[in-house]
Amino acid sequence: MGRARPGERGPPSPGPAAPPAPPTHRARALALLGALLAAAAAAAAxxxxxxxxxxxxxxxxxxxxxxxxxxxxxxxxxxxxxxxxxxxxxxxxxxxxxxxxxxxxASYEEEELPPDPSEETLTIEARFQPLLPESMTKSKDGFLGVSRLALSGLRNWMTAASPSATFAARHFRPFLPPRGQVELGEPWWIIPSELSVFTGYLSNNRFYPPPPKGKEVIIHQLLSMFHPRPFVKTRFAPQGAVACLTAISDFYYTVMFRIHAEFQLSEPPDFPFWFSPGQFTGHIILSKDATHVRDFRLFVPNHRSLNVDMEWLYGASESSNMEVDIGYIPQMELEATGPSIPSVILDEDGNMIDSRLPSGEPLQFVFEEIKWQQELSWEEAARRLEVAMYPFKKVTYLPFTEAFDQAKAKNKLVHSILLWGALDDQSC
Incomplete structure (x- = not known):
């Protein structure tokens, strides 16, 4: 290339590179189509x-x-x-x-802890009266094909599996409120419910409960005093155990609780038979560090005419071979015989003291009187636990006659519900 003559311009000097042209709509559409095809292929795979x-x-x-x-x-x-x-x-x-x-x-966490010779223990007794057969409305012998074999597990359950058992006070630590939660009547979950009305229910075709874990262990051990096959979590919602504080002192709590659990009364080759009390309720008075238990009681309420649901299979199909009935059990209760006491008594120098007097009588322990600073009534605590299990109970439900008086006073209609069992426990 020659030089430019005077008065003529030479070729322009190369400038900076121009930015790349933006992608066209066609290119973007192709990219989007490729992504959709890849997603569709992955979904198909x-x-x-x-x-x-x-x-x-x-x-x-x-x-x-x-x-x-x-x-x-x-x-x-x-x-x-x-x-x-x-x-x-x-x-x-x-x-x-x-x-x-x-x-x-079992390899439960609590049982793996080495025993402490100085820790306190308490004895719990089981009181059990079997279900009244005449309270079952449908399942008389020969009615609806019900046989004695189908009800054999129920008929043979006449006494508690363990009339008495001893526990360490520390085993009841799961009943303590969560850290920072010391509000009277404020519910917390000891065992959260894993089911709801939207998640369905667990299989009926089971005989043996899964190994309990964590806070389930003490409840499983307690319920095993009634029968060897307790299921700490029921097949239907609401499951689990809920609790709240009903009294507080400087060193002690009173905790009220409600537990939904059930039992499997059959073993192979029989078909499963489920025994589901309406609820277990009760209270425990324990020190804030769970080293001392002053009182404990757990029971199935018996103030209603029906308080147990029973469901059993009479064939291999869960959906078409299921029978159900409701009945009444007069007594199903656990209660501590007294406050927890030290397993070993030591003097000021750490030497062991004989737990019996020279006369042979056991030493008598004197317990200080607990002065409660805050208290909540049993009825109000029970209502709050009921609402925690069944949120629909936030609405006030009234006896039949009282409902009409309220409706007349407020000029409102009456919504009447007629049930075979109770809507607010597991017997329905």
Whole structure:
């Protein structure tokens, strides 16, 4: 290229590079289409995998049905708690313990703690009167195909499994309020409910409760005094245990609680039979550090004419072979025989003292009188726990005759509800 002549302009010098042109609408549309196609392919692959998994499960179930038969598959399913069509060693444990006659070996957190010779213990007694057969309205012998075999677990349950048991005071620590929650009548959950009216319910086809964990342990141990197969969490909502403070002093709390739990009265080869009390309620008076328990009582309320729900299977199908009835149990109660006392008595020098006098009589402990600074009535505490379990109880429900007086005074209509059982406990 030659030089420019005088008076002529040379070629322009190269300037900075121009920015890239923005993507066109077409390019953006192609990118979006590609992303949608990729998402659709991933969703299709996920659906295909799910169908493949379901087909495998169906094939395993069909194979098991051919090998075991309907009743055998029913028993297998009751042990297969995770529904993976395999019985793991943990799932087989209840059958193994039953065949060998061994007792369950628990690895609960509380039991792993080494015993403290100076800690206090208390004795709890169980009082049990069996369900009154005449209170069952539907399940008379021969009625609706009900047989004595179907009710055998109920008929054979005549006494408490453990009339008496001893516990360390520290085992009741789960009844203490959460840190920072010292408001009278403010409910908290000892065992939260994992179900609601929207999440359905747990399978009826089970015989053995899952191992309790954490705060479930003490409640499981207490309920085991009645029957060896308590389920700390019921099949239906609301589950769990709720509590609130009813009295506070410098060193003690009074805690009221409400527990929804149930029992499985049958074992293989019989079909499951569920026994669901309307509720367990009660109170505990314990020191704020749970080293001393002054009083404890747990019971099924018996002021209503029906207080237990019973459901049982009479065939391998959960949906079509279920029978249900309601009945009345006069007494189902646990109570401490007295305050907790030291297991070992030491003098000022740390030497052990004989717990009996020279006459042979046991030493008598004198307990200080508790001076309560704040108190809440039993009725109000029970109402608040009831609302925690059943939020619809925020609305005031009245007896039949009182409702009309209120309706007339307020010029409102009456909404009447007629039930076989009680709407605000587990017996309905």
């Amino acid at each position: 996920a659906r295909a995998y799910a169908r493949h998994t379901e087909a495998q499960a169906a094939a395993r179930q069909e194979s098991a049905l051919k090998a075991l038969g309907t009743e055998g598959l029913f028993l297998f399913s009751s042990l297969d708690t995770d529904r993976d069509m395999y019985i793991s060693p943990e799932e087989f444990r209840p059958i193994s313990e039953k065949l060998t006659g061994s007792t369950p070996t």
